Amino acid sequence: MSKVKAGIITFLGTNCEQDTMRACELFGWDTEFIWQNDIIKKTYDIIFLPGGFSYGDHISSGRIAKLSPAVKSLPIGKSLIVGICNGFQILCEAKMLSGALTCNENLKFISKVVPLEFLGEIIHIPIAHHQGNYTYSEGRLGENEEVILRYTENINGSDDYIAGIYNRKTKIIGIMPHPERAVFEELGLTDGRKIFEFIENEI
Numbered sequence: 001m002s003k004v005k006a007g008i009i010t011f012l013g014t015n016c017e018q019d020t021m022r023a024c025e026l027f028g029w030d031t032e033f034i035w036q037n038d039i040i041k042k043t044y045d046i047i048f049l050p051g052g053f054s055y056g057d058h059i060s061s062g063r064i065a066k067l068s069p070a071v072k073s074l075p076i077g078k079s080l081i082v083g084i085c086n087g088f089q090i091l092c093e094a095k096m097l098s099g100a101l102t103c104n105e106n107l108k109f110i111s112k113v114v115p116l117e118f119l120g121e122i123i124h125i126p127i128a129h130h131q132g133n134y135t136y137s138e139g140r141l142g143e144n145e146e147v148i149l150r151y152t153e154n155i156n157g158s159d160d161y162i163a164g165i166y167n168r169k170t171k172i173i174g175i176m177p178h179p180e181r182a183v184f185e186e187l188g189l190t191d192g193r194k195i196f197e198f199i200e201n202e203i
Contacts, residue, residue: 004029004200007044007079009070009087011036016051016084016180023180024048027196036065040073045203046080049087051128051178061101061131062089080203081172085129088164088174097165097174098142102133105157113189115152116163116177119198122152123191125177127163132176134158134165144169148198149177173199 006029010017017033024031034040034047036054054065065071065086071094074081083091091097104110111128133156141147149164164175175195182192 004045004203005043006031006046006048007034007040007042008032008048008050009034009036009068010050011052011054011065011068013054013056014050014052014086016086016178019178019180020048020050020084023183023192023196026183026193027200034070036068036070039069040075044075044079046082046199047074049081049083049090050180051085051087054086054090057131060093061086062091062093065090066094076170076172079171080199081170082199083172083174084180085127085132085176085178088176089131091172091174096170096172097167098137098145099159099165100135100137101129101131101176102135103131104129104133105154110156113182114155114177117150117152118148118194123194124182124189125179125192125195126181126189127155127177129156129176132156132158134162134176136160141165142167148173149175171202173202 150161179192179195182189
């Protein structure tokens with residue numbers, strides 16, 4: 001089997017690109033960064049939109065980043081596209097996933113490890129967001145979308161406890177928790193590996 005090729009889009013304000021790259025390299029993937037102003041021409045198996053604060057979250061999280069050449073040239077339906085935290089916000093702002101990420105119900109930034117339901121089991125992964133409250137578009141998910149990750153308790157007010165969704169037709173995943181921060185034993189958390197294993201199996 002050929003080595004997985006992964007690209008990581010970085011924006012002004014991105015701060016999780018190195019963590020994401022290290023996690024990809026742990027799985028033996030051939031990984032490189034893609035700058036926000038680059039038009040994507042190479043072929044990737046997976047493209048990540050990592051966490052952080054693209055453009056300082058000016059106006060609203062992801063609203064400026066969605067206009068970047070890199071986002072506009074995403075190979076929809078070809079590469080698996082994975083938005084983590086700010087990346088999820090960007091994908092929703094760009095209407096590549098339905099719904100919206102709004103301010104947490106308590107209006108505070110939340111940063112802690114939380115239990116989540118993933119593929120029928122409970123895993124523990126960090127969250128770090130202010131606008132992580134997922135709100136349905138017209139009260140439901142979009143066509144071909146499914147919930148793949150849920151909070152076990154409604155930590156931020158998200159509809160139906162949603163922490164991550166997946167459109168299998170367009171091959172786009174959006175999740176708020178940070179699996180890249182939970183893959184190394186020295187950090188005391190390894191449940192994030194299960195997310196990366198799932199991603200690899202979806203290529």
